[in-house]
Each structure stands twice: as C-alpha cells, then as structure tokens.
Amino acid sequence: MIKYVAQRLALMIVILAGVMVVTFALSRVLPGSPIEMMLGHRPTQEQIDLARAKLHVDEPIYTQFSYYVADMVRGDFGESLRTGRPVLEDVLESMTATFEVTTLAVILVVLVGVPLGVLSAVKQNHLVDHGARSFSIAGMALPVFLIGMMLQMLFYGELSWLPLQGRMNSEILLDYEFPRVTGLYLIDTLLAGQWLAFKSAAAHLVLPVLTLSIASLAVVTRITRNTMVEVLAQDYILTLKAYGMRKRRIYFLYALKATLIPMLTVIGLTYGFMLGGSVVVEYVFDWPGLGGYVVGAITKNDFPAVMGVTLFLSTIYLSVNLVIDLLYYLVDPRLRAT
Amino acid sequence: MSSLDGFQANPALQPSWTRRISHFASTNTLLFVGGGIFLLIILAALFAPWIVPFEPNKIDFSHKLLAPSLEHLMGTDALGRDIFSRVVYGAQTSLIIGITVLAISMAIGVPIGLAAGYFGGKVDMLLMRISDIFLAFPPLLLPIAITAALGAGLFNAMLALAISWFPWYARIVRGSVMAIRKELYIDAARAMGVGSLRIMFRHALPNSWTPAIVQGSMDFGYTILAAASLSFIGIGAKPPTIEWGLMVALSRSKFLDYWWTAAFPGLAIFVTVLAVNLLGDGIRDMLDPKYRSAR
Numbered sequence: 328m329i330k331y332v333a334q335r336l337a338l339m340i341v342i343l344a345g346v347m348v349v350t351f352a353l354s355r356v357l358p359g360s361p362i363e364m365m366l367g368h369r370p371t372q373e374q375i376d377l378a379r380a381k382l383h384v385d386e387p388i389y390t391q392f393s394y395y396v397a398d399m400v401r402g403d404f405g406e407s408l409r410t411g412r413p414v415l416e417d418v419l420e421s422m423t424a425t426f427e428v429t430t431l432a433v434i435l436v437v438l439v440g441v442p443l444g445v446l447s448a449v450k451q452n453h454l455v456d457h458g459a460r461s462f463s464i465a466g467m468a469l470p471v472f473l474i475g476m477m478l479q480m481l482f483y484g485e486l487s488w489l490p491l492q493g494r495m496n497s498e499i500l501l502d503y504e505f506p507r508v509t510g511l512y513l514i515d516t517l518l519a520g521q522w523l524a525f526k527s528a529a530a531h532l533v534l535p536v537l538t539l540s541i542a543s544l545a546v547v548t549r550i551t552r553n554t555m556v557e558v559l560a561q562d563y564i565l566t567l568k569a570y571g572m573r574k575r576r577i578y579f580l581y582a583l584k585a586t587l588i589p590m591l592t593v594i595g596l597t598y599g600f601m602l603g604g605s606v607v608v609e610y611v612f613d614w615p616g617l618g619g620y621v622v623g624a625i626t627k628n629d630f631p632a633v634m635g636v637t638l639f640l641s642t643i644y645l646s647v648n649l650v651i652d653l654l655y656y657l658v659d660p661r662l663r664a665t
Numbered sequence: 666m667s668s669l670d671g672f673q674a675n676p677a678l679q680p681s682w683t684r685r686i687s688h689f690a691s692t693n694t695l696l697f698v699g700g701g702i703f704l705l706i707i708l709a710a711l712f713a714p715w716i717v718p719f720e721p722n723k724i725d726f727s728h729k730l731l732a733p734s735l736e737h738l739m740g741t742d743a744l745g746r747d748i749f750s751r752v753v754y755g756a757q758t759s760l761i762i763g764i765t766v767l768a769i770s771m772a773i774g775v776p777i778g779l780a781a782g783y784f785g786g787k788v789d790m791l792l793m794r795i796s797d798i799f800l801a802f803p804p805l806l807l808p809i810a811i812t813a814a815l816g817a818g819l820f821n822a823m824l825a826l827a828i829s830w831f832p833w834y835a836r837i838v839r840g841s842v843m844a845i846r847k848e849l850y851i852d853a854a855r856a857m858g859v860g861s862l863r864i865m866f867r868h869a870l871p872n873s874w875t876p877a878i879v880q881g882s883m884d885f886g887y888t889i890l891a892a893a894s895l896s897f898i899g900i901g902a903k904p905p906t907i908e909w910g911l912m913v914a915l916s917r918s919k920f921l922d923y924w925w926t927a928a929f930p931g932l933a934i935f936v937t938v939l940a941v942n943l944l945g946d947g948i949r950d951m952l953d954p955k956y957r958s959a960r
Contacts (some may be wrong), residue, residue: 347797351806353814453715468939470890472897472913473931476920484921491921603805610898622898637802637810644803 328656329662335652339645344396346641349633351395355388359475409627414635417620422639423510424494425609425616429601431532432539436597440544441590444551446557449578459548466545471604475538475611482534490531492613499527535612542604543597553590558582587658595651599644668958675836694949702940710756719747721754722905730923740925742916748925752933755909757938758902759889762823766888767881769827774834775877779865781835782842782873796832798892803827805891812900819892819908822901826891841873847873875952883945886938893934909934 339405370378383391404414439581447459482489490496495512505519505607512528558564559582567577624632656663680688681911684772709716718736739748739900774796781792799807811825812818845851846869854864893910895901902908904915916926 341794342798342801345795349798350810351803353810397944424887464942465935465939467937468886468890468942470893470910470934470938472910473927476913476917476927476931480921480924499739505817523853524722544808573681580678602803606805606809607898608895621809625817625898625900633810633813637806641802645801651955 331615332653335405339613339649342645346638346645347396347399348392350393351637354630354634355391399638404638405631407624407632407635408420408629409624409632414632415639417632418508418617418639421615421617421620424614425491425605425618426530427490427511428535428539428608428614428616429598429605431536432543432601433594433598435536435540436547437546437594439540439552440547443544444548445555445578445583446584447552448555451556455551459552463545463549463552466541467549469542471538471542471607472611475534476542476607478534478538479611479655492525492531492611494531494615495524495527496527496531499524535608535614538608538611539601539604543600546600547593547597550593551586551590554586555582560584563587588655590653591654591658596650598647602640602644615637666874679870681869693777693950695943699940699943699945699947700939701817701926702936703944706756706940707760708936709753710760713753713757717747717750717753721746721750721907723747723923727915730919730926732923733925739929740823740923742912742926743919743923746935748912748929749952751907751912751950752929754945755905755912755930755933756762758819758906758939759892759934761899762819762892762908763885763889763941765823766826766830766892767885769824771881775838775870775874776839777831778835778877779842779870783846783861783865784848789839790810796835799829802829805894808891809900810915811896812895817900817903819902819906822892826888830888834877836874837876838870841876842869844863845869845872864952879945879949879952881944882948885945885954886941889941890938897938921950 379385383394402415405416407417410417442458447456448457453539479491485490503516503521503524505515505518505521505524508515508518513525513532516522516525516528563584564577567581568574601645605614605616606618606621608614608624609616614621617640621633621636623629624636681687699941715793723746725741726823727745728737728741729743729745731741737747737749739752741747742751744923772840774922777792777796781789807829808825812822815821816827842865851857851864854868859868876902892901893908893913896910897914899914902923912930913920913927916923916930920927
C-alpha cells in the first residue's frame, strides 16, 4: 500500500512539474515581454526594476525556471494586477465559492445519474432506457451557458422563484452578520443560526448547481449505463440468474459492486469537467468563485492571476485523481495482489 | 463452385439498391437523421449569401429588438440586425472552427502517436509523458490559459483548443500503431530498407488511422461547443465575426426580456452539435463494429 501511494505521489509530482513547465512557458516564451504582462502597460521604472529582479530575466531560462518552481511551491503565485493582492490570497478566498457549487453538483449528479444509468441498463431498450439515452444525447449537445440562461429565464424571468445571480442578497449580506468559518455560506449561516441568510444562500445556489449538474448528468448516466450493460452480460451474473437469485439482489449487490471502479473514474472526470465548466457557469451567474475570478483576470490582462488559477486548479484536479487512484486500490483487490 | 456462380448470377435473389439503402437507414436511423441535419447545415453555410434575407452585420436601430415575425424569422438583436441571417452565417464559423481545431490537433497528435507507437521504448515513454501533461489540466482550463497568453481571438482560441486536445489523438494513434508494428508487412518494408519515416506514414498510418477518424468525428461537436464557450466568456471570436456563442454572449444583458436574442443562436449550437454527435456515433458504429452491441 505504502509503495503504491508513493508511486502515485511521485507520478503526480512529475506531472505537476510538467504543468509548471507549461504555465512557465506560457508566461515567458510567448509574445509580449513577461514584465509587461506582469505589470500591465504603464509601469514605473522602479516597478520594472523590481520585476526584473524578481523574474531573474537576466539569467538563463532554466535558472529562471528553477526560481519559478521555487516560488510556486512556496505558494507565491505573484501579485494580481487587478486586485493588487497576492494571487494565492485571492484564489483561496474565491475557492470556497467554487468548491460549494461543484461539490453540491457532484453529489447531485452521482445521486441522480448513477441510479438512472443502472435503471437504464437493467431495462435495456425499454422506455426508461430510451428516455435516459435521449436525455444524455441531448444533454451532451447543450452548451453549459445556454442551460444556465434557460434556467434563469424560467425560474427568474417567468416564475420569479429564484434569484438571477450572485451568491446572496446584498441587503441580507449587510443586515445579517455571520462569521466566515468555512467560507461555505450554507454551513456558515447555519453555524451562526441566521436562518434568513441561509435561505438566501440556498436559493442562490440552486440554479448554478442545477446548471453544472445537467451538463455532466448526461455523461455520468451514459457511462454508468454502458458499464452496467457490460457487467450484466458477464457469466457470473448469468450464473446468479440461473441459480434463481432475486434480481434486485443481483443488480444492487453483485452488479453494482463491479461498476464501482468505472464509477470512481467517472466521478473523477466529472469533477474535472466541473472545475472547467464552473468558469462558464460562474460567468453566467456572476458567482464570485475561481471561474469568475479567472474570466475577470483575462479581460483585464491580469496574467499572474490567470496562471495562478490554472496551476491551482490543475493541482486540485490531479489531487482528486490521486485520491481516486488510491480508492481504486481499496476497492479492487486485484490491484493489491500485484 | 458452379452452384455459387449460379446464385450470384440470379438478380432476383439479390436485394435491390433501394432495399439495401432503406435497410441501412432503418438500422442506422440516428446516423441518417444526424447526417441529414448536418448536410443542411453545410448547405446553409455554403450558400449563406443566397439564403439570408438581410445583410448579417447591417445595423439598423429603427428595427432593433423586434420579435420573430414573417419578415424577421428569428427577430432582430439590440443593434437591429436580423438574427436569422446571423444564425445562417454563424454556421460557416462553426464548421470552420470544427475543421480547423481537428486538423491542427491531428497534425500535432498523429505524428507523435505514430512515432511513439512505432519506436516504442524510451521514445514512447517520453512522448506519452509529455502528452499526459496536457491532460493534467481540467477541461477548458488549458484553452483558457493558452488563449489568455496568446491574446483573445478566434484563431488563438482554436489553436488553444487544438493544443489541449492533441494528446487524445496521440494516444489513439499510438495504440493502433502498437497493434500493427509487428505485422509482416512492416517487417518486410523494413527488411527492404525503407526508411522509418516512410514506413510510419506510408505503411503504418493508413492501417491505423480508423480509430483517429472515429474519434475525430465524435470530437467535432465538442470543439464547436468548447469554442462557443470561449467566445461566450469573451476570449474567443470577436465582432464582426459572426459566431453563435458570441451572439448569445452579446444578448446577455437583454435576454430576459427579449428571449429570441439568446434562444436562436443557442438552439443553433444545440442542433448542430446534436447532429454532429449522432453522425459521429453512427460513423463509429459503422467503422468499429465492436461498439455496436455496447450501445
């Protein structure tokens, strides 16, 4: 086990180093002087000298890279041109908003998509299956931003049930103080016992979470169905059926167990998809998370912020995949044997 | 032998062309529906200047934000431009995006996959690890970072999508080249002194590119979606380019009161990607029988 973990960790570090090569290359090798990119268009001479020293531009490129890596590893992503604060601070602050939406969406997708996929596989070619497949084919062709805007039109424009955008009503945010313990508004408001604020936070979460979920539900349902169909065609399932075991027991005890590993892969992929998709969703809903932060940074040519978020999200993405790899190990005894 | 000849010579026993086609169509309904719609979209893109009733970029404030009517089938936008005309022209942009992104990512990915699969060993290790790095970013994030570095714009967005997408082609081609690299005809070519490059491109590639083509037909829709997303958040196409994602983005401040400004370009993306995906699935089933039962 320890050897396996060590191997995976080593691999992740290698890939992370590669990721840093890419972000480094993007910030140094490409057109435009890195100094200009870091400081915006009208820096003072003093700022330029400072930046030159910080970037070590007078030294060979590999030395520059080693300084870059050292900075990144220490969590020094530089300073945001837009907010004037360290990028890491900005990132950590907006991360909780993104985390709140994506995590709720992943939970929703797993709770709905997996049973739907299983049902679709069990009732192969029946009405449920056709319905689920049509839904997933359609879902994969819908642009995320269109889903979000349609939901806004329906639940805000037509029905006025839910807020259009943002994370909380500004009046409520001003009137009801609650300490940011976790940064997750749902939990923080509950901890503070602010019922109204909690309700506002929850109402603001519904549409972004739904948007992200619908977008990835299609993929999860489809993959679950296809793996389940494969598992159901296995000999041991046939044997169980021949023995006359109850169908429900076969599906939920024996077949579902075999789908656990592909399912873990799916969850990992979904999470990655959502980290990327959250950029668009946060833009649609004016959500103060990492996605909104990065889009704002791009429009203001805030280069350190863009690269900081990229590196940060990639690290999270890789870590999620690492955790999933380790879960494989726990779930699949065959891996342990080798 | 003679009885078999007799069987083949009897035209009455062979299914007619029309029957064969109708049989094919009935077993591949989705392929036909998708292909049909896609054909319409291609025609719309090709003949856009003759189809559209209005100049797509002509600003006319006296006709702004008109609801769909017989004159303006999909209404007009905030600048009084005819949305139907713009949606038709948008088909050109989307098709060009799909083709360009796939062409660039294949141009990068296929040679890498060929070399990795053909040489194996350390070359394979190195090339594949490099490709893996590009898969370590959450989807859509690498294109965003690359576009941010290169500068916003449609071509840069396409280039960025291609750069973040090529590893898939490298992987696929590598896999299928690995499967054939020990074949007799490769050995024969090598024994005759044919150079590595020539073997790779003339002998290995033609026998291993089906999976890459299949993947390409399935990715076409994805690239259109991704490019539309980049345009939507403001780092892809820029006016006066007519792009569906950009059209939706421009409608953002008004779409709650004037639904058609967002709905029709959005619908155009949906229909196109759906058609392409159905077609891609169909092509996969046709070229790769392995998948037929799995679906």
